[in-house]
Amino acid sequence: MSAALVWFRRDLRDFDHAALHHALKSHERVYCAFVFDTEILDVLPRRADRRVEFIHGSVAELDAALRARGGGLIVRHAAARDCIPALAASLGVDAVFANRDYEPAALARDAEVADRLRVLGCAFRDFKDQVIFEKSEVLTQGGSPFSVFTPYKRAWLKTLTDFHLKAYPIDKYAGHLALPPAGEVLPSLESLGFEPTNLAELGIEPGMAAGRRLFEAFLKRMGRYKARRDFPAVKGVSYLSVHLRFGTVSIRELARAAQEAGGEGAETWLSELIWRDFYFQILWHHPRVVGASFRPEYDKVAWEAAPALFEAWCEGRTGYPVIDAAMRQINHSGYMHNRLRMIVASFLTKDLGIDWRLGECYFAEHLNDFDLAANNGGWQWAASTGCDAQPYFRIFNPVTQSERFDPDGAFIRRYLPELAKVPDKYIHAPWTLPPIDQKLAGCQIGSDYPAPIVDHARARERTLARFAVVKGADSAAADEGDA
Numbered sequence: 001m002s003a004a005l006v007w008f009r010r011d012l013r014d015f016d017h018a019a020l021h022h023a024l025k026s027h028e029r030v031y032c033a034f035v036f037d038t039e040i041l042d043v044l045p046r047r048a049d050r051r052v053e054f055i056h057g058s059v060a061e062l063d064a065a066l067r068a069r070g071g072g073l074i075v076r077h078a079a080a081r082d083c084i085p086a087l088a089a090s091l092g093v094d095a096v097f098a099n100r101d102y103e104p105a106a107l108a109r110d111a112e113v114a115d116r117l118r119v120l121g122c123a124f125r126d127f128k129d130q131v132i133f134e135k136s137e138v139l140t141q142g143g144s145p146f147s148v149f150t151p152y153k154r155a156w157l158k159t160l161t162d163f164h165l166k167a168y169p170i171d172k173y174a175g176h177l178a179l180p181p182a183g184e185v186l187p188s189l190e191s192l193g194f195e196p197t198n199l200a201e202l203g204i205e206p207g208m209a210a211g212r213r214l215f216e217a218f219l220k221r222m223g224r225y226k227a228r229r230d231f232p233a234v235k236g237v238s239y240l241s242v243h244l245r246f247g248t249v250s251i252r253e254l255a256r257a258a259q260e261a262g263g264e265g266a267e268t269w270l271s272e273l274i275w276r277d278f279y280f281q282i283l284w285h286h287p288r289v290v291g292a293s294f295r296p297e298y299d300k301v302a303w304e305a306a307p308a309l310f311e312a313w314c315e316g317r318t319g320y321p322v323i324d325a326a327m328r329q330i331n332h333s334g335y336m337h338n339r340l341r342m343i344v345a346s347f348l349t350k351d352l353g354i355d356w357r358l359g360e361c362y363f364a365e366h367l368n369d370f371d372l373a374a375n376n377g378g379w380q381w382a383a384s385t386g387c388d389a390q391p392y393f394r395i396f397n398p399v400t401q402s403e404r405f406d407p408d409g410a411f412i413r414r415y416l417p418e419l420a421k422v423p424d425k426y427i428h429a430p431w432t433l434p435p436i437d438q439k440l441a442g443c444q445i446g447s448d449y450p451a452p453i454v455d456h457a458r459a460r461e462r463t464l465a466r467f468a469v470v471k472g473a474d475s476a477a478a479d480e481g482d483a
Helices: 018-026 050-068 080-091 104-119 149-159 171-176 208-228 241-246 251-261 263-285 296-300 307-315 321-333 338-351 356-366 372-383 398-405 410-415 435-440 456-472 475-480
Strands: 003-008 029-037 073-078 095-099 123-127
Touching: 003 018, 003 080, 018 029, 018 095, 018 123, 018 171, 029 050, 029 080, 050 073, 050 208, 050 241, 073 080, 080 104, 095 104, 104 123, 149 263, 208 241, 208 251, 208 263, 251 263, 263 372, 296 456, 307 321, 307 338, 307 356, 321 338, 321 356, 321 398, 321 410, 338 356, 338 372, 338 398, 338 456, 356 372
Parallel strands: 003 029, 003 095, 029 073, 095 123
Antiparallel strands: none
């Protein structure tokens, strides 16, 4: 009787699952496994990590769902590169199935696992599952990978057919699921060396059922997505990013829903899903972006060595309310609204002149939905070093951005209670509030709330000078103005 092992990773669901579908369809007995990989977990800086808790809860739900189907999860806490071949040998399977990852470290790990399995006479089969199009499936007419989003999007949409959005059925073959060996139990979060976080307090629920609820709620307001998505105080986005990151929802189902809904809101949201594919293919074709500028000439830019300014940015003490509120949001919840991600990234790189890689690493450590491809792409876009990035002379004005996207200061006041009584007129630039009014508002600038750590206009001039080294550019292009 043929047997296979499905190795779950970024795909914690029991529906529309490529690797699980193919394993069940081709083998009579299919085991399922998840590894809490010590090579990933051991280097995390904190033992209270919201992502680990989210994964743990999602794995528990997946195990229960598979058991309801007659199977279950074998869960290990070990180095995956060692554990998976050993598990395949002990179970006597002839193939290991997994959904494909695209990050350089994961590719190296999978190549090593495949080599070890080959020695055992066991195949390693991986499948596209976390994107709609991967690798070289969408290329320019000249056969090269895209580096600009808009033509990539046009080609993506032209390539798309109903087949690409079709779900991989599981129910039809679920009878092939095998029970885990006797005595298998899910390790506790504490036994993994981690402790509970504030996930429950934040209302962030792990697992497929929670992902389904968020998705169904978003479907009702998808039509308003374009109009509302840029306002952090408004419920305009889907909040599905962490579920996409860990695969508790299906990218095919999300894209199919957007296609079927139609209209500006759905089309704009689909564009965001296409951006996700775009950055995955950039990482695949240009793995050097991990640690280096996509546009190599931008590595000439000399960034500031300013640890005190970086610390103020990290802790939300810049004196610019929209920046500080956004940083308090990520520090408290592991979430940051996409518009705010662009604003704080521009501020770090263009106002403070600090290397984008430091901001990228900070987000990587704190974001619940951290994804290497999207995080790297977003930071390089903001810093003007990446593919299809905003020009270096396009510099977000933090006050203007705040006035535009949080006009009444509702988001700011949520995370900066010390500014609660500051009038709307001054909430975006409280240092302009007259001294007597500061007293009336109970917010003395410089004591209750910091004064700005940098002057935006002067910082802008320094940025233009800093980027003048790129291709001999000079600051004449600065006439484009602030965004």
